[in-house]
Amino acid sequence: SQTIHQWPATLVQPVGSPLSLECTVEGTSNPNLYWYRQAAGRGLQLLFYSVGIGQISSEVPQNLSASRPQDRQFILSSKKLLLSDSGFYLCAWSDGWETQYFGPGTRLLVL
Amino acid sequence: SQKIEQNSEALNIQEGKTATLTCNYTNYSPAYLQWYRQDPGRGPVFLLLIRENEKEKRKERLKVTFDTTLKQSLFHITASQPADSATYLCALDKGANDYKLSFGAGTTVTVRA
Numbered sequence: 001s002q003t004i005h006q007w008p009a010t011l012v013q014p015v016g017s018p019l020s021l022e023c024t025v026e027g028t029s030n031p032n033l034y035w036y037r038q039a040a041g042r043g044l045q046l047l048f049y050s051v052g053i054g055q056i057s058s059e060v061p062q063n064l065s066a067s068r069p070q071d072r073q074f075i076l077s078s079k080k081l082l083l084s085d086s087g088f089y090l091c092a093w094s095d096g097w098e099t100q101y102f103g104p105g106t107r108l109l110v111l
Numbered sequence: 112s113q114k115i116e117q118n119s120e121a122l123n124i125q126e127g128k129t130a131t132l133t134c135n136y137t138n139y140s141p142a143y144l145q146w147y148r149q150d151p152g153r154g155p156v157f158l159l160l161i162r163e164n165e166k167e168k169r170k171e172r173l174k175v176t177f178d179t180t181l182k183q184s185l186f187h188i189t190a191s192q193p194a195d196s197a198t199y200l201c202a203l204d205k206g207a208n209d210y211k212l213s214f215g216a217g218t219t220v221t222v223r224a
Contacts (some may be wrong), residue, residue: 103154
């Protein structure tokens with residue numbers, strides 16, 4: 001069966017520091033991969049998605065970037081965090097364009 | 112602009128009753144609509160998918176309807192239990208062969224024992 005991992009689970013970072021969140025999927029090949037952010041009490045905002053290694057599409061202009069160095073690895077990065085980057089970051093995968101399967105999430109607090 | 116609206120932010124019901132959640136959308140032509148459950152501090156979990164040519168779908172105590180004329184989906188939890196307490200999100204595809212989903216803000220359901 002397929003599983004999706006995210007780490008770290010929680011992170012507290014100062015403003016201006018770098019960020020690296022990692023997501024890996026097991027048990028499937030060539031998945032579509034997604035990064036979402038969820039602000040408190042808000043819906044899911046799609047940040048990036050990828051349909052293959054090295055293929056990244058950005059949905060919202062921001063100071064975040066994503067990379068997919070391996071088939072089942074998706075990384076969310078920032079060179080300098082802003083206060084507004086605080087939130088709950090979710091990685092998801094799908095094997096087509098229908099159902100998405102989410103990871104446990106990373107709660108990021110920027111101080 | 113495209114919009115997905117889910118009814119009232121919170122729904123409180125008595126155990127055993129039926130919870131009915133609404134998802135309305137504008138400026139979408141979805142091929143399907145999905146419902147997810149999200150518990151606090153966790154990622155959403157897929158519950159049901161209904162296609163544009165389907166009127167109703169059931170899974171155990173869950174029932175979903177999809178009216179493309181009204182641009183609305185209803186999500187019912189029958190014989191509700193305290194364990195059904197969670198936030199429920201509806202999601203639409205952004206178009207034919209599009210890998211992206213748009214999510215509503217969710218409705219939080221609390222079932223009282």
